[in-house]
Amino acid sequence: MAKRSKGAQKTQATAPRGVTSLTEAKAWMASRGITEIECTVPDLAGVARGKIMPASKFFSSPVMNLPLSVFFQTISGEYPDYEGLVDSVIADSDLVLEPDLATLCSVPWAQDPTAQVIHDAYHRDGRPVELAPRQVLRHVISLYEKKGWKPVVAPEIEFYLVEPNTDPDYPLKPPVGRSGRPEIGRQSYSIQAVNEFDALFEDIYDYSEAQGLEIDTLIHEDGAAQMEINLRHGDPLVLADQVFLFKRTIREAALAHKIYATFMAKPIANEPGSAMHIHQSVINTATGRNLFSDEDGDPTPEFFSFIAGHQKYLPSVMCIMAPYVNSYRRLTRDSMAPINLQWGYDNRTAGLRVPPSTPEARRLENRVPSSDANPYLAIAASLACGYLGLTENLRATDPIDGDAKNLDFDLPRGLLEAVAAFQDSEPLAEVLGERFVSAYAAVKQAEFETFMRVISPWEREYLLLNV
Structure with missing residues (x-):
């Protein structure tokens, strides 16, 4: 079954998915009147975690922080005992989440013009977070x-x-x-x-x-x-x-x-x-x-x-x-x-x-x-x-x-x-x-x-x- 969507005849100003730079991302969002952006990272269950922020704030600081615990949360919202699983120094520390601009796309069901972008997780010293599913697959x-x-x-x-x-x-x-x-x-x-x-x-x-x-x-x-x-x-x-x-x-x-x-x-x-x-x-x-x-x-x-x-x-x-x-x-x-x-x-x-x-x-x-x-x-x-x-x-x-x-x-x-x-x-x-x-x-x-x-x-x- 392959259908042409009702909006397929509309010409888009830029590609519907993915850019290569923040400059392109800014033009992409401006052409669509984007006001908000969902910054997501998939957790161990494949659930989208992250933050929603105004587009202007995203461009002033595209890197966001979330605690390491985001990759330890169970599907019921609880956490196992961290002891022995992570270094005590980083057990409660923030991770650095960098956007993969190739994943930038719209959120078509949102009431206001909204975009979304998937992020990759890194430690503060630049190492990929070993627990992040996207990084596991990359490896x-x-x-x-x-x-x-x-x-x-x-x-x-x-x-x-x-x-x-x-x-x-x-x-x-x-x-x-x-x-x-x-x-x-x-x-x-x-x-x-x-x-x-x-x-x-x-x-x-x-x-x-x-x-x-x-x-x-x-x-x-x-x-x-x-x-x-x-x-x-x-x-x-x-x-x-x-x-x-x-x-x-x-x-x-x-x-x-x-x-x-x-x-x-x-x-x-x-x-x-x-x-x-x-x-x-x-x-x-x-x-x-x-x-x-x-x-x-x-x-x-x-x-x-x-x-x-x-x-x-x-x-x-x-x-x-x-x-x-x-x-x-x-x-x-x-x-x-x-x-x-x-x-x-x-x-x-x-x-x-x-x-x-x-x-x-x-x-x-x-x-x-x-x-x-x-x-x-x-x-x-x-x-x-x-x-x-x-x-x-x-x-x-x-x-x-x-x-x-x-x-x-x-x-x-x-x-x-x-x-x-x-x-x-x-x-x-x-x-x-x-x-x-x-x-x-x-x-x-x-x-x-x-x-x-x-x-x-x-x-x-x-x-x-x-x-």
């Missing part, structure tokens, strides 16, 4: 660059549209579409089911165009009112930025139509979970050729090593791919999600799929991550697995032809098990950074403790009067 990309490689990714993000839900004790329900009725049966790939929310998707396209974001396709997925947006392939950091912005864009557009858009991995009990599939290839920068295909168009040993790296190391990064307790509800045998690390040619039951393609476009699709994952960290972790497979010259198993979901589980079944595997992997700590691994694990453990304070309906249903 992994740099490891590829040192080998003469350039990774290319294309994410696919699934999400649900649901009725507004203000009481967390009540289950989520599909929203009412233009027909006046909610979607009951599953409508995979149905154009009519997408058209039920045509006005909402027109706004998503308009908002995306205003921000310079490129949607490749929009489809209806398997679940009731479950959708998927596919993005065009490109630079991993650019695509992670786009997913970061898309999530907020979709939520804001849905709210304007009195609908919630949710990226929870498993929001509705009897419906499929939502994934963030990551397509990956690697370019040899010296030749410009796909590292995964030889001159005859056949797969190379490097391609199979890349697959093998995922088979070996994905279990150890599952707390990034599936970052919450809810994420593991998606990874069950009776769902559409993978439960192991088999790989196959065009086999959607496997965790690792090789889609049909030309030799130039040969790639690996990682189907394990859920849509609640931080896009920067999920892409970084997936590329880290592939990098280790390449540098360790690992060998993949034989491809599977049948239904991989009939085989045993290869993946952790819960968050604590996944965190323990994450902490135990020395190769991943070297690639992702030891300080990041320690801090991220601490945040996940703290979130699990918060979850354990809640008594679920299942416990009241089966234990209240039976035990």
Whole structure:
């Protein structure tokens, strides 16, 4: 599905997204009458943190400060114990956040003319902040660059549209579409089911165009009112930025139509979970050729090593791919999600799929991550697995032809098990950074403790009067 937005015929004074200097940024904002700017930085959960300031103040001092604790906050707003995770000297210090002007774009849903720009986090001595998701991904990309490689990714993000839900004790329900009725049966790939929310998707396209974001396709997925947006392939950091912005864009557009858009991995009990599939290839920068295909168009040993790296190391990064307790509800045998690390040619039951393609476009699709994952960290972790497979010259198993979901589980079944595997992997700590691994694990453990304070309906249903 590809639509031209209602405002597409309008000529813009400058490019809709990104500049290279403060002078260009000032001209960009002046041409749009921008009065405010949202200065954001993605935290460990992929939540936009930061400050909103008048445009005039931004240009007088484009660098802002936030405390290091912004990268320790759990999804429930609490913090783990810092002791041993950071130096005592910098535990409560401010970080320096510098704008990446290539990400400058409008905020089309704002009431007043507003811009937004994503920032990078640095310590006061100029070192990148090891805990900042954007810096983690930058570091992994740099490891590829040192080998003469350039990774290319294309994410696919699934999400649900649901009725507004203000009481967390009540289950989520599909929203009412233009027909006046909610979607009951599953409508995979149905154009009519997408058209039920045509006005909402027109706004998503308009908002995306205003921000310079490129949607490749929009489809209806398997679940009731479950959708998927596919993005065009490109630079991993650019695509992670786009997913970061898309999530907020979709939520804001849905709210304007009195609908919630949710990226929870498993929001509705009897419906499929939502994934963030990551397509990956690697370019040899010296030749410009796909590292995964030889001159005859056949797969190379490097391609199979890349697959093998995922088979070996994905279990150890599952707390990034599936970052919450809810994420593991998606990874069950009776769902559409993978439960192991088999790989196959065009086999959607496997965790690792090789889609049909030309030799130039040969790639690996990682189907394990859920849509609640931080896009920067999920892409970084997936590329880290592939990098280790390449540098360790690992060998993949034989491809599977049948239904991989009939085989045993290869993946952790819960968050604590996944965190323990994450902490135990020395190769991943070297690639992702030891300080990041320690801090991220601490945040996940703290979130699990918060979850354990809640008594679920299942416990009241089966234990209240039976035990």
